Amino acid sequence: MFSRIKEDINSVFDRDPAARNSFEVLTNYPGLHAIWFHRLAHKLWKRDWKWLARTISTFSRWLTGIEIHPGATIGRRFFIDHGMGVVIGGTAEIGDDVTLYQGVTLGGTSWKEGKRHPTLGNNVVIGAGAKVLGPILIDDGGKVGSNSVVVKDVPANSTAVGIPGKIVNSNGKKKSNGTRDEVAKKYGFDAYAVSEDNPDPVAKAIGRLLDHIHLMDNKVGDLCKEVNNLGGNVCDKELPELRVGEFIEDEQKAAARRLKTVESFDPKI
Template identity: 80%
Template structure:
C-alpha cells in the first residue's frame, strides 16, 4: 500500500512542476486524495459492500469536488490535476499513467446495463473540460484537447480535438510529418507551421501543398534523368532558392506603408 502511495506522490512530481515537496502534495492535492479514497471504496464495492462504498465515494466528492464511482477500475499512477468537477462513471476503465485535468467527464450515453463508460489505455492525457462519452476506447498515448467531446474511438498515439472530436494527428501521419519537415526546410518554410498535429486548416492546406510540391519534384527529377540518359540535355539549371527573409522584408515594407497611411489620416475630415 505504501509503495503505491509513493508511486502516486512521485507521479505528481513528474507531471506537475508546481509541486514543491511531499507535505504540500499530501495536504493540498485533492486529485490524490480522491484516488486514495477510490481505492478503498472500490475494494468495498468488490466485496459487495455497495452502500458503504457509495457513501465513501460521496464523502470523497464532498471533500475533493471529484466524483469517482466505486465501480470504476483505475490503474497505477493515475493523476487528476486540479480536479474540480471531474466525473468518472461506474464502468469506466483507466490504465496506468493516465492524466486528467479539471472538468473532465467519463460518462455514458445510455441507461442500459453493462459497459456504458469509456476505456482509457496507458499514458492517455485528457484536457480540461473534455467529455468522453460512451463505451469507447482512447488508445495508448492518446490525447484529447480541452473542451472536446469524444464519442468515437481514438487510436493509439493520436490527438483528438473539437465538438464532436476529430483526429488531428495519428501514428500513421509520422511518415508524412518527416517528409514535410524535409520539404519545408528545402523551401524555406518553418516546419512547425505545417506540422500534422496543427488543427489550423490553413496549416493543413500548406502541408498538402508541400506534399504535392515534393511529389512533383520527384517526378520531374525522374523524368529529367530518363531524358538525359537518352541523350537529351534538360534540367541543367538549378531551381531558384526561396528565401523567407525576402518575404519578411516585403512584409516590413508593407507594414511601414500602412503606418504612414495611418499617421496621415485625419479623423476630423
C-alpha cells in the same frame, strides 16, 4: 499501501511543475485524495459492500469536488490535476500513467446496463473540460484536447480535438496527407485551450460553405452573362462579396481576447 501512496506522490512531480515537496503534495492535492478514497471504495464495492462504498465515494466528492464511482477500475500512477468537476462513471476503465485535468467527464450515453463508459489505455492525457462519452476506447498514448467532446475511438498515440472530436494527429497506421500533418503540427495537444488557432469545427464548416457559395456565384455569373448575350436581361445587380478572411480575422481577435483573459487568471500560463 504506503508504497502505492509514495508512487502516487512521485508521479505528481513528473507531471506538475508546481509541486514543490512531498508534504505539500500529500496534504494539498485533492486529485490524490480522491484516488485514495476510491481505492478503499472500490475494494468494498467488489466485496459487495455497495452502500458503504457509495457513501465513501460521496464523502470523497464532498471533500475533493471529484466524483469517481466505486465501480470504476483505475490503474497505477493515475493523476488528476486540479480535479474540480471531474466525473468518472461506474464502468470506466483507466490504465496506468493516465492524466486528467479539471472538468473532465468520462460518461455514458445510454441508460442500458452493461459497459457504458470509456476505456482509457496507458499514458492517456485528457485535457481540461473534455467529455469522453460512451463505451469507446482511447488507446495507449492517446490525447484529447481541452473542451473536446469525443464519442468515437481514438487510436494509439493520436490526438483528438473539437466538437465532435476529430483526429488531428495520427500514429502513422493510417495513411494521411500533408495537409493533415500540417494541421496536427499547428494545433497539437492543448490541455488548457489557450492556443490562438485551435481548430473550430463551426468556423471550418462556415469556411467551406463560403467557398461553395463563391463557386456557385461564379457559375451563376457565367450563366447570366450567356443569357444576356442571347438578349435576356437578368442579374443586373451585383451580389455583395463574402470574404472568408473576415471570419478568420474575427476568430483570431476573439481567440486573442480569450488567451489574454486566461493568462490574467492562471499564473501557470
